[in-house]
Amino acid sequence: MAQHLNLSIDRDSRETLAAQLRSAVRRQIEQGTLRPGARLPSSRQLAADLGVSRSVAVEAYEQLCAEGYLISRRGSGTLVAAAARAEIGSALTPDERTASAEVVDLRTGGSDVSTFPRQDWVRCLSSVVSSAGRRELGYGPPSGLPAARHTLVGYLGRVRAVRTRPEHLMITSGFAQGLAILCRVLRDAGHDRLGVEDPGHPGEWEFIAEAGLRPVGIPVDGDGIRVDDLAASGVRAVLTTPASQFPTGAVLSAGRRKQLVAWAAAVDGYIIEDDFNAGFVAPAQRMPALQSLAPDRVVYAGSASKVLAPALRLGWVATPPALTGPAERIRAGWDIGCSGLEQLTFARMIDIGAFDRHLRRLRAEIQERRQAVHHFVNRRLPGVTMPGGQSGPQTHLYLPRDCTEQALVQAARRHSVLVRGGRYYAVHQDDRPPALVIGHAGLPGATLNRGLAAIAAAYRDVTARPPNGGGDRL
Ligand SMILES: Cc1ncc(COP(=O)(O)O)c(C=O)c1O
Numbered sequence: 001m002a003q004h005l006n007l008s009i010d011r012d013s014r015e016t017l018a019a020q021l022r023s024a025v026r027r028q029i030e031q032g033t034l035r036p037g038a039r040l041p042s043s044r045q046l047a048a049d050l051g052v053s054r055s056v057a058v059e060a061y062e063q064l065c066a067e068g069y070l071i072s073r074r075g076s077g078t079l080v081a082a083a084a085r086a087e088i089g090s091a092l093t094p095d096e097r098t099a100s101a102e103v104v105d106l107r108t109g110g111s112d113v114s115t116f117p118r119q120d121w122v123r124c125l126s127s128v129v130s131s132a133g134r135r136e137l138g139y140g141p142p143s144g145l146p147a148a149r150h151t152l153v154g155y156l157g158r159v160r161a162v163r164t165r166p167e168h169l170m171i172t173s174g175f176a177q178g179l180a181i182l183c184r185v186l187r188d189a190g191h192d193r194l195g196v197e198d199p200g201h202p203g204e205w206e207f208i209a210e211a212g213l214r215p216v217g218i219p220v221d222g223d224g225i226r227v228d229d230l231a232a233s234g235v236r237a238v239l240t241t242p243a244s245q246f247p248t249g250a251v252l253s254a255g256r257r258k259q260l261v262a263w264a265a266a267v268d269g270y271i272i273e274d275d276f277n278a279g280f281v282a283p284a285q286r287m288p289a290l291q292s293l294a295p296d297r298v299v300y301a302g303s304a305s306k307v308l309a310p311a312l313r314l315g316w317v318a319t320p321p322a323l324t325g326p327a328e329r330i331r332a333g334w335d336i337g338c339s340g341l342e343q344l345t346f347a348r349m350i351d352i353g354a355f356d357r358h359l360r361r362l363r364a365e366i367q368e369r370r371q372a373v374h375h376f377v378n379r380r381l382p383g384v385t386m387p388g389g390q391s392g393p394q395t396h397l398y399l400p401r402d403c404t405e406q407a408l409v410q411a412a413r414r415h416s417v418l419v420r421g422g423r424y425y426a427v428h429q430d431d432r433p434p435a436l437v438i439g440h441a442g443l444p445g446a447t448l449n450r451g452l453a454a455i456a457a458a459y460r461d462v463t464a465r466p467p468n469g470g471g472d473r474l
Pocket of ligand 1 (some may be wrong): 109173175176177201246274276301302304305309314315406
């Protein structure tokens with residue numbers, strides 16, 4: 001029996017009906033009101049119950065299927081997925097870590113906190129606390145302490161060629177807060193839609209919808225986001241990951257960069273550059289921040305989550321001067337800034353060169369892991385292809401057409417590995433080739449290798465293909 005859903009829709013909300021519906025069903029799954037295996041009404045029935053068009057229900061169901069909350073089976077309808085609750089965290093942290101030590105979590109979003117430079121951090125914190133006076137220990141400006149902003153501006157200019165000044169740099173509680181503020185700034189400026197990369201990060205789409213903008217999927221290819229499709233979509237603002245597209249790892253090409261900033265000028269619009277993973281990109285592949293080409297059109301945003309630890313909740317946003325005032329006004333009504341002591345500790349790490357040293361070590365380590373994954377794919381996953389030029393903390397693989405993502409993900413789970421298929425990251429559930437995304441930055445090398453061996457076993461289970469090389473070693 002299909003369960004009746006107790007859902008309500010607010011027709012005056014800025015959020016689309018499909019986004020509201022998706023959030024409401026998702027909430028019920030997370031709260032356990034809808035349990036694994038529960039059968040949902042058909043999209044036609046749901047649409048009739050709520051008095052919305054069927055396409056609204058179809059869009060919400062398709063998105064929830066892609067995110068792993070629901071499964072849709074011909075003949076038996078739409079069901080809550082067995083692993084839905086364990087699978088899902090919230091918003092920008094959809095990759096809630098598992099509690100079990102035996103389960104290897106190769107979903108994207110993890111940070112290998114074993115690399116956190118504890119001693120450097122403690123040393124810098126200690127020196128900040130020892131010398132902190134009234135100003136440092138009191139309330140600071142919501143946008144961040146001037147000394148920390150000054151250091152960060154120098155650092156971003158040196159390492160990423162970002163062109164900004166301390167008064168236009170806001171220190172935020174992670175990229176998540178920066179994005180939420182920027183969406184509200186755009187909404188207040190009359191935008192009702194924001195372009196997002198497809199594939200991209202589902203957690204971000206939720207932040208965007210909660211801020212009252214509709215995320216519009218824009219295709220990406222091996223050169224990054226497709227600017228011709230962006231122009232055709234009619235949006236006037238876009239969120240993009242030029243340094244290393246998430247999750248394909250493609251670096252936005254020089255030609256596309258020029259095209260993108262020209263588009264922003266032509267539509268009198270804005271580009272939000274999410275540079276959260278630039279720290280992992282090898283020097284040979286790294287390009288200056290897109291912001292350096294058009295500081296009046298590009299909002300530059302970064303985060304300490306992947307390069308230090310998510311627990312710090314440290315991020316930064318450099319706004320074009322026209323957006324600084326509106327962003328500050330929204331921030332002022334939000335909180336009274338983030339921890340001044342952490343801002344100063346991070347700035348001290350930068351000033352004494354400890355952050356650069358840490359990043360160099362981390363980058364070498366992540367590159368080693370990326371190579372291990374590539375080597376593994378070539379030897380142990382016959383028929384799987386790996387697009388070239390991948391630069392990020394995850395590897396994006398294409399599976400043979402006869403290998404379904406869901407079957408592989410479920411088989412991996414039986415081998416105690418959590419990993420995601422490409423559809424999880426897709427805005428449009430079209431007939432794109434099946435894919436697998438392996439997050440290789442979140443775990444120490446030995447655990448990663450254990451996870452890869454289990455993926456090879458799962459792949460054998462679902463394809464019954466013999467491995468390329470002999471033996472079971474990676
Ligand atoms: C696409 C993307 N951008 C940015 C971030 C960083 O977010 P935050 O700084 O809020 O931790 C993440 C974290 O997983 C991410 O996946």
